[in-house]
Amino acid sequence: MPMHKIIKEKLGLTYVTFLAAIFTLAPLFSYFFGTWSDYSGRKKWIISAQILLTTGLIFLFVSQVWLLIIGGIILSVAFAILLPIFTALLGDISNDQNVSYLAALFWMARNIGLLSALILSRLFISEKIFLISAGVIILYSLIIWPIFRFSLNEIKKRLEKEINS
Numbered sequence: 001m002p003m004h005k006i007i008k009e010k011l012g013l014t015y016v017t018f019l020a021a022i023f024t025l026a027p028l029f030s031y032f033f034g035t036w037s038d039y040s041g042r043k044k045w046i047i048s049a050q051i052l053l054t055t056g057l058i059f060l061f062v063s064q065v066w067l068l069i070i071g072g073i074i075l076s077v078a079f080a081i082l083l084p085i086f087t088a089l090l091g092d093i094s095n096d097q098n099v100s101y102l103a104a105l106f107w108m109a110r111n112i113g114l115l116s117a118l119i120l121s122r123l124f125i126s127e128k129i130f131l132i133s134a135g136v137i138i139l140y141s142l143i144i145w146p147i148f149r150f151s152l153n154e155i156k157k158r159l160e161k162e163i164n165s
Contacts, residue, residue, distance in 0.1 A: 019072040026076035027083055034084030042089050043148050045081055050141050052078035054134045061130040086110075093156045098163045 037045040052074050059071030086106065094102045116136075121129055147155065 015069075019069065022072055022076045023079065026080040029077075029080045030083045033081045034088060037081075037085050037088065042085050042092065042152070045085050046089075047141075047145070047148070049078045049081040049085070050137055052081070054137050057130045057134040057137070061128075061134075089152075092152045093159055095156065095160060098159060101163060102159070 033045065056071045056074035056078060059067040059074065062068075062071075090099070090102055090106050117133070120132060124132060150158070
């Protein structure tokens with residue numbers, strides 16, 4: 001069942017716009033999170049956002065009224081964290097020669113993720129889609145976390161070497 005229908009059934013129609021407003025207002029805090037990540041490092045912010053995304057999706061799966069609201073707030077905060085960090089991360093690991101190549105790769109991966117989410121949501125029209133989404137985030141984390149053992153400069157050098165060869 002789509003998210004807005006779950007909210008409508010559990011809380012009422014007025015909460016649909018309230019929770020939608022949270023997702024609209026959350027990007028206003030992106031500048032704060034992006035600036036903070038400049039000083040404290042992007043890795044821990046990405047990991048924190050992945051944990052928040054998984055937690056928020058699990059809260060949405062439980063479908064209790066107060067967990068539904070908290071899950072929506074957690075997801076919007078995670079979105080506000082990730083929005084500026086992925087763009088800044090691209091600048092951290094690229095140089096003048098490979099920035100267009102890596103930007104295209106980042107956007108392609110993002111669009112494949114969006115398309116996959118749309119297809120999966122049509123295939124699994126139920127509350128289980130939240131668990132499937134959490135599973136995808138966990139799988140993504142298992143793939144990306146080993147890369148984080150390297151510093152961003154090491155990743156940048158390795159990408160330069162790989163692209164130039």
